[in-house]
Amino acid sequence: MTAMFRIEIDSLTKSFAEQSGGVIPLHDLTLQFPAGAVSAVIGRSGCGKTTLLRQIAGIDAPDRGSIRFVDESGRGARPKLSVVFQEPRLFAWMNVRRNVEIAVRHAPEPERSKAVDAALELVGLAGRDRAYPDELSGGMAQRVGLARALVGEPDILLMDEAFGALDAITRQKLYREFVAILEKRPMTVVLVTHDVTEAVMLSERVLRLAEGGVRNRWDIDLPYPRNLAMPQVGVLSEKILSEFFA
Known part of the structure; x- marks a missing residue:
């Protein structure tokens, strides 16, 4: 079973x-991402959204400050973490199964095959495991990427514009599917996006980064699943946009 971790970021x-001078996308940033919640991070290009995600993922090291992962008992621990x-980023010469399996390639059989089957079932790709990337639609390819991130049963999922390259209809479908996945397999999610409506549709809290820190915070107290026909989605999206440009 997936453990619940909060993310504590300090200074x-x-x-x-x-060449034109130093750029500081993150400066003395302190915040927490709650355990088991979806938190969205928005902001203008260059504000530090992806930089923050890379720090959490351990891809880059901070100049100063710390990132701590805290489990339900209040102790610091090392979570399983995945990025979408x-x-x-599928390997063209590998079929769907092998593209997912590579994330758990060190696991023994039969656990590895069972994990891949479960991940493909979770994202709605059961029966398509022998297809190759050039045979997939954009939405199906992104499902493979999501399955690869989920196959190891991560405690924390980091998403960097994960739905941004999809058309509007496919995006809305994947929103619903992603929420359904989280109902079956809860985890802590940090979602970086340029799309305010996406942030409202998927998250429980929206943070706006600007000038190296958190400029605004909004709580999204709406039931799941959400859809564009819900008046509150439009109202909250407009509220965030108006305060964004204030």
């Missing part, structure tokens, strides 16, 4: 050197 600073990118 995090990350800068990059450029905007592009599914």
Whole structure:
């Protein structure tokens, strides 16, 4: 069973050197991502959204500050963590099963095959495991990427514009499917997105990054599943946008 972890970020600073001068996307950032919740991070391009995600994932190291993962007992621990990118990044020479299986390649059989079967079932791709990436639609390819992220049963899921490359209809379908997945397999999710409506549709809290820190926070107290026909979705999206540009 997946453990529940909160993410504690304390005084995090990350800068990059450029010819025109240093850029500091994150400066003395302190915040928490609650355990078992979906938190969305929005902001203008270059505000540090992806930089923050890379710090949490351990891809990059901060200049200063710390990131701590805390389990339900209040102790620091090392969670299982997965990342879903905007592009599914599938290996063209591998079929769907092998693209998912690579994430658990060190697991013994028959556990490995069972895990892959469960992940493909979870994202609605049971029976398509022998297909190759060039035979998949954009939505199906992204499902494979999601299955690969979920096959190891992560405690924390990081999503970097994971639905951004999809058309509007496919995106709405995957929103519903993603919420259904979280009902079956709860976990802590950090969702980076440029799309305010997406943030409202999927998350329980929206954070806006600007000038190196958190400028705004909004709680999204709406029942799941959500859809665009819900008046509250439009109202909250407009509220966030109006305060975003205030």
